Amino acid sequence: MALTxxxxxxMLRTRMQWAQARQGLIAENVANADMPGFKPRDLVEPRLDRSTGAAVNASTTLALTSPAHIAPAGQGTGTDSKRAKGFEIRPSGNGVNLEDEMMKAGENQSDYQLAASLYQHSLTTLKIAVGKS
Structure with a gap:
């Protein structure tokens, strides 16, 4: 079994790669803040299988076969609990809100630093376990 x-x-590697890709999209949103008709984009957080660490395909969600059934956790009724309000659309048709983008960038940086720190500590712990401190 390889270390990776x-x-x-x-999981930590996937999380860091996701944060890196998200940072690129946030930077693109900020760079196009004055472009007429530009719509901001964002990435959906990866869902990881806890046993294997692999990303779970988003298309493999449970189907509701009856309106009387309770929706599975995280599937809900299409509402996003993190998104409190929609984007402001300026008269030029641009939907980028710089304050929101800067908040996302700071939050994304913190997430990346946490994953990188946990990754480093995991490697250090494994080195200690095999006797290579």
């Missing part, structure tokens, strides 16, 4: 096959390492 461990679920914790895989």
């Amino acid at each position: 096959d461990l679920p914790v390492i895989g």
